Amino acid sequence: MGSDTRARLLEAAAQLFREQGYAATGLKQITGAAGAPWGSLYHFFPGGKEQLGAETVRHSGGRYLRLFDLVYGRAENDPADAVRDFFQLSIDALEKSEWADGCPIATVALEASTTSEPLRHACAEVFTAWREATARRFASEGVEPAGDLAVYVLSAFEGALILSRTAHDTTPLRVTADIVARTVRDHHPGATNNPPT
């Protein structure tokens, strides 16, 4: 039965991959941070670093998906406010962590894009799940076209997060949140303004 070693390894890997990326993080560093013995790593992840990476990506992705559902699920928020809340969550995380906690997927996604198909695929799955969660929320509120707007929101969010983290300045996230939220509002039939055109 369950020691939590495996979970601690995933957690430590998630944190380190998020901060430093996949290639720069050594397995020794992960076992060290997790307080896990070296031997356990290959016991739980016989596929080695690549398997640990893929599972970590899905693990982080799932955790954020629950966060999506939480923010989007608040009944009192209209979709534009929900989008704004989500950007704000990242602003808070960035500041609290002193610019360490960016997107837990993006770094690995870029590194793995040409390097490891299983890893890239895991990242793609996570992004798809996030997009679909956002699109469902938009569709249920009549924000259309829900799928396209979800892709757009996610793109703007990921990009602004990169810019803010690199510049050590939350301005990109704040500015982008404003404009994107307005776009969403303009596609929301319940809002005060109707969509243009």
Add this chain to the structure above:
Amino acid sequence: MGSDTRARLLEAAAQLFREQGYAATGLKQITGAAGAPWGSLYHFFPGGKEQLGAETVRHSGGRYLRLFDLVYGRAENDPADAVRDFFQLSIDALEKSEWADGCPIATVALEASTTSEPLRHACAEVFTAWREATARRFASEGVEPAGDLAVYVLSAFEGALILSRTAHDTTPLRVTADIVARTVRDHHPGATNNPPT
């Protein structure tokens, strides 16, 4: 005087960092790709990998800046069309390279964010230069607020590029380009529609 070894090293490093990232790329691999002798690397870049990385980032950033000026400078394009053209350039680059050629800065920026201050700073400078070039173009056409919209366009572009490259699918870039171009058009006094609100 000029052998081109130093230039070839920068070029090879730029390509490899773009494809695989900074940490995953070995110096041996760079000298190999550049056809440059190992000894030359530390002759031209006595600061080692970090100096090479920082100079490579600025090198790639400058090259793209000229591309910005080229696209934004076309007189017949209004700003919304220029934005669309720029997204299209990346779509073409992604497809032609079979998803290898993403943003030459983003991967390194994410990797270096907590790892190397000089490298992060170089990336931040490049992003700033890109934003300013875009903002200048917007301001000269009366697209306001030019600075905010430039940050927004750059964010959406970077994010969509990540999503498209990870998914091996140009849809995020195409969808995001449409919506972002419309936003820019809506802030352009010369366009058929006036800005909302």
Add this chain to the structure above:
DNA sequence: CGGATACTAGATAGATCGATCTAGTGAGGG
């Protein structure tokens, strides 16, 4: 020609990488 400087060439160091392997521990079920 002589001598300084720029660059090439690559051996080597020392550390760390991911991965494998063997040995040992400990709890639970028969």
Add this chain to the structure above:
DNA sequence: CCCTCACTAGATCGATCTATCTAGTATCCG
């Protein structure tokens, strides 16, 4: 009790990493 199996523990391997160091070659200037 004992056997099994999940897990721990860490030595060890070969490869690769960045960086340094020493020589050798070329080029330009006097």
